[in-house]
Amino acid sequence: VTPPVVLTIAGSDPSAGAGIQADLKTFAAHRVYGVSVITALTTQNSHGVSDVYPVPPSVVATQLDALLDDVRLAAVKVGMLATAETAAVVADRARDGGLPNLVLDPVLLSSSGFPIGVREAVEALLPYATVVTPNAGEAAALLDRPVGTPSELADAAGQLAAKGATYVVVTGGDGPGEDAVDVLWTPDGVRFVTAPRVATRNTHGTGCTFASALAARLALGDSVPDALPEAKNYVTRALRDAADWKLGSGTGPLNHLSI
Ligand code: PXL
Numbered sequence: 001v002t003p004p005v006v007l008t009i010a011g012s013d014p015s016a017g018a019g020i021q022a023d024l025k026t027f028a029a030h031r032v033y034g035v036s037v038i039t040a041l042t043t044q045n046s047h048g049v050s051d052v053y054p055v056p057p058s059v060v061a062t063q064l065d066a067l068l069d070d071v072r073l074a075a076v077k078v079g080m081l082a083t084a085e086t087a088a089v090v091a092d093r094a095r096d097g098g099l100p101n102l103v104l105d106p107v108l109l110s111s112s113g114f115p116i117g118v119r120e121a122v123e124a125l126l127p128y129a130t131v132v133t134p135n136a137g138e139a140a141a142l143l144d145r146p147v148g149t150p151s152e153l154a155d156a157a158g159q160l161a162a163k164g165a166t167y168v169v170v171t172g173g174d175g176p177g178e179d180a181v182d183v184l185w186t187p188d189g190v191r192f193v194t195a196p197r198v199a200t201r202n203t204h205g206t207g208c209t210f211a212s213a214l215a216a217r218l219a220l221g222d223s224v225p226d227a228l229p230e231a232k233n234y235v236t237r238a239l240r241d242a243a244d245w246k247l248g249s250g251t252g253p254l255n256h257l258s259i
Helices: 019-029 058-069 084-096 119-128 137-142 151-164 206-219 224-240
Strands: 005-012 033-045 048-054 071-077 102-104 165-170 179-186 189-196
Touching: 005 019, 005 058, 005 165, 005 206, 019 137, 019 206, 033 206, 058 084, 058 189, 058 224, 084 206, 102 119, 102 206, 119 137, 137 151, 151 179, 165 206, 165 224, 179 224, 206 224
Parallel strands: 005 033, 005 071, 071 102
Antiparallel strands: 033 048, 165 179, 179 189
């Protein structure tokens, strides 16, 4: 049987823990068929991003249209967009209905602080997002206000929904406490989803991996509320199974094949 097709629109990470490479491995682990449109080449290793080379928006457009002309997409993950012009290309295809089950990972800064996204790009896509998945820092940057406590996370989720996303997950993986608590805003109210925090320094690409797992689940037919705990458990297992890896001397990747 033909598997569902999931598209990632994102940047390349040569260290393969984040970006396009993480997304395709996550799709493969979920037994969906991953296709990809690369928006930028990053230069990075386990110590962080040192350079970004954006792909021209016209080339993002031709990549996207080649796929849209040929395969039926079941879900789409959007990560690093690099420029507002590239976001406009993607928003245009979303407006035409070409990008179903859109999971928007609103990346702005790499964990080492290198700019890899722009706020305008995220805002252009929000109205088309089935679900947007900021961490607390990204939610704070998008809303210009502090986001840290559980009630701030919940308020932020509601405010991002007001900007157009149908569902919002503010992830709590970088927060304090024994558990990693995510907040899910749904049209019927807010709920909290919890998983044990994994003690490891290998956390590179958790955001990309989580968003891709959500997209894979949506492609397999889950609703967002059903997909969230599954995607979160997948990331917890992927963290746990790579906790002792020594892959590079900095922040290493997860084990994407833990499923
Ligand atoms: O996790 C954010 C992110 C997204 N996309 C690419 C990245 C990173 C972080 O380094 O490199 C390509």
